[in-house]
Amino acid sequence: MSFIEQINKQRIKNNSMVCVGLDPFVEKMPIEFQNSKTGIFDFNKAIIDATYDVVCSYKPQFAHYAAIGQLDALKQTIAYIKKTYPEVPVILDSKRGDIGTTADMYAKEAFEQYNADAVTVNPYMGDDTILPFTAYKDKGVVILCRTSNPGAGVIQNIKSDGKTLFEIIAERASTVWNENNNVMLVVGATAPEEMARIRSLVGNMEFLVPGLGAQGGDVQAVMDAGLNADNSGLVINSSRGVLYASNQLSDFAQKARLEAIALRDQANQYKK
Numbered sequence: 001m002s003f004i005e006q007i008n009k010q011r012i013k014n015n016s017m018v019c020v021g022l023d024p025f026v027e028k029m030p031i032e033f034q035n036s037k038t039g040i041f042d043f044n045k046a047i048i049d050a051t052y053d054v055v056c057s058y059k060p061q062f063a064h065y066a067a068i069g070q071l072d073a074l075k076q077t078i079a080y081i082k083k084t085y086p087e088v089p090v091i092l093d094s095k096r097g098d099i100g101t102t103a104d105m106y107a108k109e110a111f112e113q114y115n116a117d118a119v120t121v122n123p124y125m126g127d128d129t130i131l132p133f134t135a136y137k138d139k140g141v142v143i144l145c146r147t148s149n150p151g152a153g154v155i156q157n158i159k160s161d162g163k164t165l166f167e168i169i170a171e172r173a174s175t176v177w178n179e180n181n182n183v184m185l186v187v188g189a190t191a192p193e194e195m196a197r198i199r200s201l202v203g204n205m206e207f208l209v210p211g212l213g214a215q216g217g218d219v220q221a222v223m224d225a226g227l228n229a230d231n232s233g234l235v236i237n238s239s240r241g242v243l244y245a246s247n248q249l250s251d252f253a254q255k256a257r258l259e260a261i262a263l264r265d266q267a268n269q270y271k272k
């Protein structure tokens, strides 16, 4: 089954567009995990066990593990999902992109070392840097199109010949880069106008939508702007908002589950 089929299947099965971002902020975890050598993996495992049936995917963020020397915990986390809940796809968020020969290595890293089902990719360097990822036909390639950060528009909304850069990326992603039907776009929740424009350009393509909660995005605005003709096409990410709802060992996993359910239900009520 391809990544896009897998995500669609899981979204339907759990009636959930929610993707939980597995981004360790050690200081926000219950103190018991902070003091343990296996704390990051144990924390992730508890979150996954508490949420796997109310989400459509997980998205671990690479830098959050690399920066604290915890890449083994990242590998272990993905392996745990693959073994225990193999139907739930994993998007490795490492935002890779480089010349073809190096991109080959980044694709291998994501898909063969970490065993991810999809990886986030930065398209700045052009076609030849994306092909090494899309060549893995059953894997997903999640391309930055209009990101959620405050500075995104300064670059991505630049116009050339009447088209913004994010429009050019959207069109190229939906045509040239999507020949294996394995491309998805990152469209931030903080940019609903751009999201509506991108939706009008790319048909039913899947969007990964980060930027809710702490970043200020609004679920209703995302649903209004981003749903496709099948009343679907969205994978809505929340990381901090789900993971750190409580820092108490007694209830952090249950509180995370409740946050994931709340986001699931909030999004679903705005389906058309």
Ligand SMILES: O=C(O)c1cc(=O)[nH]c(=O)n1[C@@H]1O[C@H](COP(=O)(O)O)[C@@H](O)[C@H]1O
Pocket: 021, 023, 061, 093, 120, 146, 147, 148, 149, 186, 187, 188, 210, 211, 212, 213, 214, 215, 237, 238, 239, 240, 241
């Ligand atoms: O590619 C991403 O996942 C991403 C793209 C983007 O435009 N904005 C964005 O926030 N992200 C990631 O999505 C997650 C958002 O985390 P929260 O703001 O805690 O929900 C982080 O892992 C970011 O690195």
